[in-house]
Amino acid sequence: xxxxxxxxxxxxxxxxxxxxxxxxxxxxxxxNKVQLDIRQGHQQTVDQVLExxxxxxxxxxxxxxxxxxxxxxxxxxxxxxxxxxxGSDISEKMVAEAYHRAKDRLSLIQKLSFTAxxxxxxxxxxxxxxxxxxxxHYPQDQIPEMISHLCxxxxxxxxxxxxxxxxxxxxxKKVGELFPGPSKTTRAYQHREADIVKIFxxxxxxxxxxxxxxxxxxxxxxxxxxxS
Ligand code: SAM
Numbered sequence: 673x674x675x676x677x678x679x680x681x682x683x684x685x686x687x688x689x690x691x692x693x694x695x696x697x698x699x700x701x702x703x704n705k706v707q708l709d710i711r712q713g714h715q716q717t718v719d720q721v722l723e724x725x726x727x728x729x730x731x732x733x734x735x736x737x738x739x740x741x742x743x744x745x746x747x748x749x750x751x752x753x754x755x756x757x758x759g760s761d762i763s764e765k766m767v768a769e770a771y772h773r774a775k776d777r778l779s780l781i782q783k784l785s786f787t788a789x790x791x792x793x794x795x796x797x798x799x800x801x802x803x804x805x806x807x808x809h810y811p812q813d814q815i816p817e818m819i820s821h822l823c824x825x826x827x828x829x830x831x832x833x834x835x836x837x838x839x840x841x842x843x844x845k846k847v848g849e850l851f852p853g854p855s856k857t858t859r860a861y862q863h864r865e866a867d868i869v870k871i872f873x874x875x876x877x878x879x880x881x882x883x884x885x886x887x888x889x890x891x892x893x894x895x896x897x898x899x900s
Contacts, residue, residue, distance in 0.1 A: 675814055678814065679762065679790060682762060683762045683790075686763035686766055687763050687765045691763060691766060691769070694742065697714070698714065698743045698745050699743075709888045709889045710889050712887055712890075713886065713887035713889070714805065714892075716885045717804060717805070717833055717885050717892050717894055718745050718749070718804070720883060720885065720894055721746060721802065721831060721894070722749055722750070724831070724881055725750070725753070725755070725800075726753060731750070731754050732754030733754065733755070733756060734799050734800060735755070735756045735758070735797075735798045735799045735800070736755045736756065736758070736799065736800045736802060737794065737796070737802065737825055738750070738758070738759040738802050738803075739760060739791040739801060739822060739825075740760075740761055740762070740791055740803055740804070740805075741759030741760060741761050741766070741767070741786065742761060742766050742770065742805075743766055743773060744759055744769075744770030744773050744774055744784075746802065747759035747770065747774075748770075748773060748774050748777070748784065751774070751780045752777070754783070755783065756783050757783060757784050758785055758787070758798065759785065759786045759787070760786065760789040760791065760794060761786075761788060761789075762788070762790045762791070764788040767788045771786050774786070791803065791806070791818065791821065792817065792818060792821050794821070795825075796825060797825060797826075797827050798826060798827065799827050799828050799829070800828060801822045801823075801825050801829070801831070803822055803830070803831075803832040803833075804831075804832065804833045804894075805833055805834075806832075807833075807863060808834060808835045808860050808861055809859075809860075811861050812861065812863060812864075815863060815867070815871065816874075819832070819871045819872065820871065820874075823872070823877055823897075823899075824875075826899065828898065828899055829877075829880070829898050829899065830872070830877060830896075830897045831894070831895070831896045831897075832868075832894075832895060833885075833893060834863045834868060834892070834893055835862045835891055835892060835893070836863065836864075836865055836884070836893040837862040837863055837864045837865075838864075865893060865895075868895070876900055877897035877898060877900060878898060879895055879897055879898075880897065880898045
């Protein structure tokens with residue numbers, strides 16, 4: 673599939689069945705056991721990023737690009753902690769939901785903006801660029817271009833998460849079952865950590881902090897890369 677076709681599939685998914693599914697998972701309403709497990713795993717990823725950034729002690733006023741922001745699960749608490757957050761997502765529906773979740777919090781208006789945009793068309797410079805649980809939707813051959821572009825936007829650091837390839841295929845299958853759209857065309861791709869580290873290195877970044885987050889159905893390698 674061409675890059676453009678792949679993106680169209682992902683965008684259509686997150687504007688239709690994927691939107692309904694992920695809005696529920698990333699919410700606080702009732703969900704099934706698998707979805708609850710994924711919700712909790714994803715929350716651990718969000719909490720870990722917040723912990724890292726708060727520990728640095730310079731979050732207020734820091735410019736942050738949250739590429740593929742979904743419903744704002746990270747963007748909103750980051751803005752609440754004082755960062756200036758530019759959230760964007762390829763899906764108009766996800767962005768609209770993020771805006772809806774943020775809009776009643778008046779204190780956020782100055783600190784938070786949401787745009788419907790593919791991450792590869794993003795421009796500007798941000799102190800920190802974050803991209804959580806997005807790469808899972810793209811095959812390996814598209815990853816170098818995506819990460820290189822994220823690096824080009826980052827003055828200082830990139831934080832991203834991906835599903836590591838070292839895990840058993842059975843887990844890949846479980847993750848794959850999270851995307852049961854009518855055509856089953858939206859797949860889950862795992863990525864080799866060594867490949868990701870090499871792409872960062874090629875772009876002048878080195879790994880600073882990293883951790884693994886795993887529940888029964890959610891697996892995510894979280895890494896922070898600093899411009900060297
Ligand atoms: N990062 C968010 C979080 O962790 O809460 C959302 C994660 S969700 C699994 C993946 C998100 O990536 C979806 O909202 C989807 O629309 C978005 N996405 C997929 N491909 C994208 C792209 N090329 N550019 C921007 N967003 C993209």
